[in-house]
Amino acid sequence: MGEHSTLVVAIINQKGGVGKTTTAVNLATAVAAVGKKVLLLDIDPQGNATTGFGMPKGRRLQSSYGVLLGLVDPQEVIRETYVHGLFMIPSTIDLSAAEVELFGQKDRDSKLKQAIAHLSFDYIFIDCPPGFGFININALNAAGKIIIPLQCEFYALEGLAQLFSTIQSVRNTINKNLIVSGILLTMFDRRNSLSYVVATDVRTHFKELVFDTVIPRNVRISEASSHGKPVVLYDVKSSGAMSYIELAREFLAREQNA
Numbered sequence: 001m002g003e004h005s006t007l008v009v010a011i012i013n014q015k016g017g018v019g020k021t022t023t024a025v026n027l028a029t030a031v032a033a034v035g036k037k038v039l040l041l042d043i044d045p046q047g048n049a050t051t052g053f054g055m056p057k058g059r060r061l062q063s064s065y066g067v068l069l070g071l072v073d074p075q076e077v078i079r080e081t082y083v084h085g086l087f088m089i090p091s092t093i094d095l096s097a098a099e100v101e102l103f104g105q106k107d108r109d110s111k112l113k114q115a116i117a118h119l120s121f122d123y124i125f126i127d128c129p130p131g132f133g134f135i136n137i138n139a140l141n142a143a144g145k146i147i148i149p150l151q152c153e154f155y156a157l158e159g160l161a162q163l164f165s166t167i168q169s170v171r172n173t174i175n176k177n178l179i180v181s182g183i184l185l186t187m188f189d190r191r192n193s194l195s196y197v198v199a200t201d202v203r204t205h206f207k208e209l210v211f212d213t214v215i216p217r218n219v220r221i222s223e224a225s226s227h228g229k230p231v232v233l234y235d236v237k238s239s240g241a242m243s244y245i246e247l248a249r250e251f252l253a254r255e256q257n258a
């Protein structure tokens with residue numbers, strides 16, 4: 001009673017380059033913009049969400065590395081961003097060592113869950129690395145919900161079966177309440193008929209699990225990240241920004257009705 005309830009949302013897909021970081025950064029920004037208190041947690045050693053936010057990469061203990069390994073109080077690591085209501089835990093390249101370091105620990109699946117359990121936010125969005133290592137198992141254990149960005153390309157569906165079987169085994173073992181918030185179609189190219197084929201296929205298989213919002217391929221998105229800004233701040237009128245704002249609206253509406 002009285003405990004603030006925080007929804008932890010992992011943005012995950014074992015494939016790289018499908019729009020995880022772009023989705024994490026822009027969804028977190030757009031949700032903060034409607035007045036929610038949001039934490040963006042970067043647990044990818046590449047640190048693209050960290051630099052995509054114009055933030056210098058931290059040092060080991062001032063980053064998600066220290067949080068994940070339980071070496072530091074997350075409160076001491078949280079940084080303010082220039083977006084009102086949006087906070088961040090940055091990543092460092094050191095985090096790549098965490099995979100190996102976690103391996104030797106008996107509670108290696110629940111380190112992140114324990115570390116962030118007492119944080120008080122409306123939403124924590126986790127930008128996950130590719131693959132199915134211990135870092136991602138920690139994210140799936142810490143999360144209440146997941147969002148799966150799916151690039152509209154030929155092999156998109158191939159990896160999805162493997163991802164869903166991983167989700168199921170996480171449910172069977174460490175996190176029985178894990179829910180898929182939605183699959184997000186990204187990099188949709190309306191001049192490419194393959195995009196339509198993939199989108200139709202995914203909707204046929206996964207039905208209402210797929211967000212109505214589709215993220216188009218939009219050059220402003222890649223420009224924005226090279227300027228250290230989410231596209232929703234870099235060019236709010238671009239198709240990329242407008243679609244992420246729409247996604248935030250749809251995501252929040254789904255949460256209200258959940």
Ligand SMILES: Nc1ncnc2c1ncn2[C@@H]1O[C@H](COP(=O)(O)OP(=O)(O)O)[C@@H](O)[C@H]1O
Binds near residue numbers: 017022048217
């Ligand atoms: N809708 C889009 N249109 C154009 N470029 C995009 C789009 N989404 C992502 N990108 C670009 O594609 C690359 C990979 O996206 P990213 O979000 O980093 O994927 P991931 O985190 O899954 O590896 C980045 O350079 C990013 O700027």
Ligand SMILES: [Mg+2]
Binds near residue numbers: 020022044049129
């Ligand atoms: Mg990424």
